[in-house]
Amino acid sequence: MKAFISALLGYDPDQKNLEGGILGVVKAYYGCVEAQGRGTLHCHMLIWVEGGLNPNEIKQRALSSDQSDSEFCKRLLAFLDDTISNAIPSEPQSKVEVPSNHHHPCSVHLNQTLSPERQQDLHNLVSKCQSHEHSKTCFKYWPGPPEPKTCRFDLHEDNFRAESSFNSETGEICLRCLDGLVNNFNATIIEAMRCNMDIKFIGSGASAKGILYYITDYITKSQLKTHVAFSMLELAVKKLGEHNPLQDELTVRAEKMLQKCAYAMISQQELSGQQVASYLMDFEDHFTSHSYRNLYWTAFEGFINRQLPSPEYESDTEYEPPFLNELLDDDQENEADGNDLPDEEQEIGVSIDGSGKLVPVGSQLADYHKRGSELDGVCV
Template structure:
């Protein structure tokens, strides 16, 4: 996979002109999983530079009554990239290649001993054999395992059928949805260069519509998260583990050690029932990756941030009540009136006191207090004053200082100036001599600074904020319940508040909105709504 990424995709963050066979690649994300037979394969999504999202493609294709130039260019690119039929075989019947004796996947192509004048014909035959053996679908019992009998139409569950042919790629003039041509309904889509290189079955799909994007994301996430252990087997294994632990004896058993033994026995019992293929075991022992990413990721615990803001500015409108109708117990009674009950919200507010400090274990095994992400952001140094939560999480990290670098508790560092010049080497000081400013701190081209926390921070004397350059920026991953939706009236205020919390710099709730404003009004001031939407 590394060779595929390096040579076929030609991913290189430093280049800005040339790319691989798909063009200039901005990002990729791939996961490795095992199918029923145990063989490993990778599901990968690739983002191409300059590509448009499904809504932008639709708007571009339909602008001015139909942008035919854009449609033709997109169709030409996709038809050149994605093949939907088996290429024709070479007309050289007398041509001898290794493919004549072996399966095409077991060879490395025509071979080095082909005469130069026969090279083109040999490569054409190689591609034909590969596509015919790897890409053409052949129906088996697996295709119809969900078929309920002759009472319903018998269809291949992979939606591969000779009748599924579309001779021409088209844009729907009303919806703007794009349909790629399908010249052979029994052939999985493939890219010729990729097929020649990897020499195994593959599939490639252009995500050009909202439904297609949702479908492919659901397929990938469902595929890679499916349990390899059936539920009834798991429960049986847990039952065996509990029985092996025996009855509790208060005179001999300690609750803590007993709980640990129970967890250990349950884990061992489940693992012993887990079926793994030889390929999976070898991949693990060889320390091969189970996923491939172009970027690094960092967790963003948004519920603690939201809880802190809610503790300073309680917002009942963000937690609407549900109306429950009480039906009369008999048809003669009609006095039942609706009553309102608080909604069981998925993400209840977390108070600042609960989320100010957590306990972690240091290298010596001692429990030590540590500040949360919300506390780190709220008490960041002055140099990071204009940085929002999203950028703070993406381009900074809390770094533990060496003992020789730690700030003295009795020194002048206890002052309100949070970016001290006499801190550890490299710590930024907001002064006239400093090359960093509040406005250029994240885009600075040069050595990145370390910024000291405010003195009120729990770990001010032992930790500092290390700022990463833009090119080493990580992608925040929101951790918590489902994010509130902006298209639902019941959650639009909560969505607006969360967007302000994440993308507008603040230290207190009063920095996000004025007293007379709703969260939605404050959000629209920061991000004016699109009149056309």
């Protein structure tokens, strides 16, 4: 992956490389390594390209009648057609001998750079790695008749679009699709990496939000770390082991049930052989160009909804928005009482320090709410 980032993406942390890589000048990236059901490791990565416009800006320029915006749209579509392919390349007119004719393309490399050999090798590689065949997995979310039976990967032989274009009403980019059963790929990446891949441009339309949400949720989801689970379980066992003569039999049985549930939860944590080997060899499980801090948004969202409920916020009582001075008075009273956060937000969390010991940590919501006056300009 490091070779992919440096050689193919051409990422320069000093931002001095003005030529960039196969996608242009890469501004930032974030990728997470995950194991699939069979244990194979693969990486999901978001890549930000220097000079890239956000979806709203692309939509505005696509719907604009200005001549310069029209030229911009043509250049953007040409770039996408050159970067993203979804059809099996044709074979050379004459028979060409390459290693992938006799072995699986992922297991061999082509040492020649001549055009006919590369064309034959790319044909073999895409045919084996990118061509889709429907299986039970494609329809596992199908509710059954009378609903139509469609592939959940949106791959179907009827999918065809001769050329890329912009939707004149919505500004959405409609990329060409020459073969509905071939997954998107980049020729240079698949030649170098020798494995199946997918590539998407997140640029416009409602689908951009859906793709961004899916990828972000996918690469940021975390699993319960085994050492953290055992540390927490150790603390729980110590608490449960403290004898209390006032406890009745039901309480003791409940504590034992909780202990059994914790053991069962930990026993279900699975690691593939590839993951174990990767960790033992000190390989990274994520790749990033920048440093990030986790933000647990649900706590902030819940606090805001309690202070200023939105129409979508579920509440048993009818809400009347307070005046600003009432909010200020409430804040002053709460600060005086030292009780400006609900009980559930004042709980102390636990984390693991560098030595593996449990240490208490404050909540991000409390840290933000209690920030000093010099940080008044900081906003989440």
